[in-house]
Amino acid sequence: MQHTGISVTRSFRPAMIGGCILAFVMVLAPLVAIIWVSFFENKIISFPPTGYTLSWYATAWEMPRFRDGFATSLKLGVLATAISLAVGIPASVVLARGRFPGREAIQSLLLAPLIVPGIVAGAAFYMFLIEAEIVTGVQVATTFTGLVIAHSLIALPWTVRLVTASLLGVDPQLREAALTMGARPFTAFRRVTWPVIRPGVVAGALFSFVVSFVDLEKSIFLVGPGTTTLPIVIVNYLEWSVDPTIAAVATVQIALIAAGLIITDRYFKLARAF
C-alpha cells in the first residue's frame, strides 16, 4: 500500500504534463501537418516527401479562384470590421455606462449572433434575402452586400464584448468630471474614454476581422459567382483533393492570422477575450 501511495504521488506531475502535451499535439498537429506538406515536391502527397520546393505558393497564386477568394475575404473582413466598430463602439459605450431598463436584454440581443448556430443564422438570412428579392425585385441574395451584412453580424458580438470589457476599466466619474468642466460629450469621449478603451478596440477589430475572414457556416449560403470567399474556395477544393497547392493556401492563411494575433497580444492579452 505504502508503495502504491508513493508512486501515485509522483505520478501527478508527469500525468498533468503528459496530458497537456497530448492536448497541444491534438490542437497543433493539423496546422503543422498542412504547413509541412505545402513544401513537398511531389504533387500526390506521400510520406516522406521526395524533396522540398516553394513552387506551390506560386501555383496557388496563379489560380484565379484562390486570388479572387482571398481578395473577396479581405474586402469583406475590412468592411465587416469597419461596420461592427462603427455600430458596436457607440452601443458598448451606452451599455458600459450603467444600468437602465432593458440593458440586459439589449446586451444579449447584441451578443445573440454568437449564440445562434452559424448554419442556422446563415440559412435564415439566406431565406430572408430571397424573400426580400421576391418582394422588391432587387437581387440581394448572393451579392457582396448580403455577405457584408452577414459578416458585420458575425463581427459585432466580438466588438461589443471586447470594447465593453475594456470600458469597465474606465471610472465613469472621470467622464462626468470632464463634462462638468465644460467638455462636450465627444471631446470627453476622445480625451478620457478613448485612450483607455483603445486596446479593447484594437483587439475587437482584430477578432472581428479574423472571425469574418475564416467564416464558413454563414457565408456558405450567401456566396455566388464572383463573390466566393476564401474558406469556401478551400472547402470546395478539398472536397475533390488535398494537395500541396491547397496546403500552400492554408499556410498563407495560418501565417497571416498568427502574425496578427501575436502582434495584438502585445497590446491586449488574448486570454481576456474569452
Add this chain to the structure above:
Amino acid sequence: MTAATMVDEGGAAAAPGRPVRRGPRSDAGWLLAPSLALVLAGLMLPLVLMARYSLAHFDPAATEVSGFGVENYTRFFGDPFYLWILARTLTVALACTAICLLLGVPAAYVISRVPSRRLKTALILATVIPLLMGNAVRAAGWMVLLADKGLINSALLVTGVISEPVRILYTGSAVVIGLIAVLLPFMIISLQSVFEGIGETYEEAAATMGARPWTTFFRVTLPLAMPGVFSGCLLCFVLAVNAYATPVLIGGPSFQMMAPKVYEQAIKVYNWPFAATLAFILMGVTFALTVLSSITLQKRYGAL
C-alpha cells in the same frame, strides 16, 4: 453565454424603444439604434421568417410558401433516418466533449500553474491561435494526417505496426478526432481562467494538511473548478452539435450529421420548409441543453 442570455432573447425584440427614452442620457437612443437595427434585420427577422417556413408545406413546383402545420416536424420525428442522424450527432458531440475534458483539464491546469510568464503566454497563444484559424484549414491538416497515404498510415507502415493502410479518413472516428482538435481550445480557455482564479493557496493548504497531489486535485481543486468544467463542456457540446465543415470534409459524403443536412436540404434539394425545420430542431436542442444545464448548475453552484 449563460441561461440568462438565452432566456432573455425572446423578450429582447420588444425592448429597444423603451429603455432608450427612460435612459440616463438622451443620446443613448441613437447610439444604440444602428447596432440594434443590424441585429434585428440581419438575425431576428430572418429567424422569425424561418419559423414561418418551418411550418409551411413543401411544394416543389410552387415558388411561394404556403400551408400551415407541423407536418415537417412530424416528418422528422416520425422518420427513423432523421432520428438516427440526430442521435449520431448527439453521440459524436458527447464523445468529443468527454475527450476534450480529459485532455483539457491537464492542459488548462498546466497553463495556469506554469511559473514562467513567457511560457504561459506562449501556451495561451498556442491555444488561441488555432482556435481562430478557421475550420477549413484545420480539416485540411487532418486530411493530410489521416488519409490512406497520410502521415499516420505511412508511419504505421514503416514501423511495421500494420502491413496495409488502415482506413481512418471518412470514418466516424476521424470526425471525432477532427472535432476534438477544433473544440479543445475552447475547453482549455474555459478551464484555464477558472484554475487561474482558484490559485495555489488552497492546494498549499491541502498539502500542509498532508494531502497527496492527486487527492488535493480531486478533492479540492477540481470541485472548485466545477462551474468552469460545466461551461467548458457545454460550449464544446453545443459547438460539436452544430459543426459543419469537419463532418463534411473529414467524414465524407456518406457521414451524415445535422448541420450538413440543413445545407443539403436548403441548397441541394431546395426544400426550404424542411431545411428550416431541421435548423430549428438543431437550435432547439442547443438551447434546451444550455438552459437545462444552466438551471441545474445554478441550483448546485449558485450563479455562474
